[in-house]
Amino acid sequence: MPIYQTDPWRVPFFAGVPCPDDVIIPTKDWEAWTLYPKHRWIYDKLAVALSQGLDAAPHGVIPPSFPVFSKPMMNLRSMGAGSLPIPDAETYRASLNPGHFWCTLLTGAHVSTDAAIVDGHVRWWRHATGATAPGGTFDYWHIHAEAMPDIEDWCGAWAREHLAGYTGMVNFETIGSRIIEAHLRFADQWPDLYGPGWVQALVHLYADGDWVFDDSGRRDAYSVVLFGPHGPAYRHPPAELVEQARGIDGVSSVQISFHQDRDPAQHSMPPGGFRLVVINAWMLQAGQAARERLKPAFFGLERR
Known part of the structure; x- marks a missing residue:
């Protein structure tokens, strides 16, 4: 298991990929904070804003x-x-x-960008835009095949100035090409949509300090999310129903994205809802169909 992954619904993305025992790849910000003391300042969002002249x-x-x-x-x-x-x-x-x-208050598209960085220089980019919903939630994310030059120019220059000496993944969140947050990790919600060999390239980046990945087959993809109202203690739907949703043509993975044995208040969630499921798909309609298949079971299984 090459990845520090505490969310069991995301473990399958990384299982079975060989990795040296001494290589640590964080997926959570609190892990990266400990691992990279020289660069942990980027978690200070005020400092990041001021570093851009905002x-x-x-x-x-x-x-x-x-x-x-x-x-x-x-x-x-x-x-x-x-x-x-x-x-x-x-x-x-x-x-x-x-x-x-x-x-x-920035305006423009809210974009999540994963970047592979070698000594402050970005060697690979992948961008996703969110279809926003009320209360800080997202209906779905569109993982784009195309480049976004404005973001790559701005964030690339910022990384060269502020992340010299850092090698690893960085996730930038931007609005109007300006950084609103930066994370010393990647977005572990949809690595299966980056294509075959991406996890192996990730391990090579952390193990050998270089980025080698054939990205010629990249394609558009979608990560569709189901939120429920705050308050209930939800239960996981039956495994056979999850398999039915996963079996819909065009669906890559289904993540039941909460711990049913924990108090809902112990989950970090946006004001607008409690995230129940994430469906990664190669076609938006496939992800939406899987969500509709699962939706009645989630709400029918609320604990009262």
Whole structure:
């Protein structure tokens, strides 16, 4: 098992790939924080904003104009917890929180970008855009085959300046090509959609400090998400139903993405919902069909 993976629904992506015992590949931010002390500062979102010349400051400093966007300076649990737009000074005063900051409210596409980096230089890119839903949730992610030059130019230059000496994966989240978050890991939600040999290339990057991957067969793909309301303690659907969803033509994988034996409050989730399932597919319609197949079972199995 080459990957530090604490989510059992994602273990199958990486099982069976040989990896040296002394190679550690993080998939969670709290793991990367420990592994890369020199570069852990990028988890300070205020520092990342200021490094790009964006207008930003901790709560308590009055923004010169509104609207702005507010979120925690650091959130290693991710999922957008505690983030919100602030339209005016009255809302700002009512929303003040220690450890939070405000920043320029960026516009444009919200893109998640995985990048393979060798000594600060990006050697591979892959971009995904989210179809947003209420409360910080996403209906699905579109993993694009095409390049995105604006993001690659901006983030590539930023990495060369700020990540010299770092070799490994980085996930950039951008809006309008500007970095809103950076992570010393990759997005482990859809590695199966990067194509055959990608996990082997990942291991080689961390084991040998180089990136070697034949990406000529890349294609568009989709990661479709099912959210439920906060509150209930959900149960996993029957295994045979999951296999039926996985068997739909065009579906690559199905992840039941929560621990049914844990209190729902122990899961880091966005304000708009509790993530129940992730379906990775080569066609959007296939992912949506699998979601519809699973949806009644999830809500029918809520614990009351």
